[in-house]
Amino acid sequence: MARLTKKKKEALAKIEKGRIYSITEASALVKEISNAKFDASVDIAVRLGVDPRKANQMVRGVVSLPHGTGKDVKVLALVTPDKEAEAKEAGADYVGLDEYLDKIKSGWTDVDVIITMPSVMGKLGPLGRVLGPRGLMPNPKTGTVTMDIAKAVTEVKAGKIDFKVDKTGIVHAAIGKASFSADKIEGNANELLTTLMKLKPTASKGVYVKSIFMSSTMSPSIAVDPKIG
Incomplete structure (x- = not known):
């Protein structure tokens, strides 16, 4: 098992074990646990209750993040x-x-x-x-x-990104940088999640959004309340 570094231990200590955070709380906390020496990307991973092997359950779309990605897109x-x-x-x-x-x-x-x-x-x-x-x-x-x-x-x-559910049923997206204010991270996260909700396939039965995790490059992940929309 890989040995935890001091910074990793400090970051993990700030995340309450077993707790599910709101988007607002996670957007602030992700900044606290980001200790990379560069401006880390903030990422969100959403596990959907779909079977991406079936064409009528494929989730793919685009979203314009209101605060941009923080990245100089080539x-x-x-x-x-x-x-x-x-x-x-x-x-x-x-x-x-x-x-x-x-x-x-x-x-x-x-x-x-x-x-x-x-x-x-x-x-x-x-x-x-x-x-x-x-x-x-x-x-x-x-x-x-x-x-x-x-x-x-x-x-x-300006911050338009496209996303697609992968073969394991997860949508991964970069929604900003650790240098963003918590409000901007929250705004971008909400815009992505709202867009995802609108794309729910009619063939998808049961729980659509199963779990949400937010993290930054090299940081632990924060469990976010999947009850959205």
């Missing part, structure tokens, strides 16, 4: 020449088409989000094996395949 806009100026003005970090497709073929994936146009998707198909496992393949459902390139880039830069 955006690649794969667009035709007539859309390049629009993408650059909106703040895309990389803009172009064929030269970036060639770079991706060579293994380059140093971006967080790729935004493109419907007419370009055909060229991205062969790159699915590279982009898919990294969660970089654009998708109309998440707003990353669109003709309104400027809007898509602006939203992603």
Whole structure:
């Protein structure tokens, strides 16, 4: 068994064993137990009562966090020449088409989000094996395949994230940084949870939100009251 460090023991001591915290309490506590030497990410993990193996119980969506992610999101806009100026003005970090497709073929994936146009998707198909496992393949459902390139880039830069239930039935999402105020962490968490509630599949029976845990990078997790909405 791994030995607990002094900082880990101190963090665990601040979490009351067996207690279920409210979102408000957890948002404040996660800041107290974050002792990384860098600005740690604050993450939330929500276990859902769904069977993701069934198409009618898949939960996937997008949410615009009101206080952003705290992360400088690197955006690649794969667009035709007539859309390049629009993408650059909106703040895309990389803009172009064929030269970036060639770079991706060579293994380059140093971006967080790729935004493109419907007419370009055909060229991205062969790159699915590279982009898919990294969660970089654009998708109309998440707003990353669109003709309104400027809007898509602006939203992603401002804190729009997409999420998807994994094969174990859990949705993981980064909702901010430990340097955020507790109010901002709470606001982002509530926005994500409210969005999740709206996405409950009609085929999902019984308890929908089974458990919620909040944590920061390298910190213990805090059990949050799953009775929401």
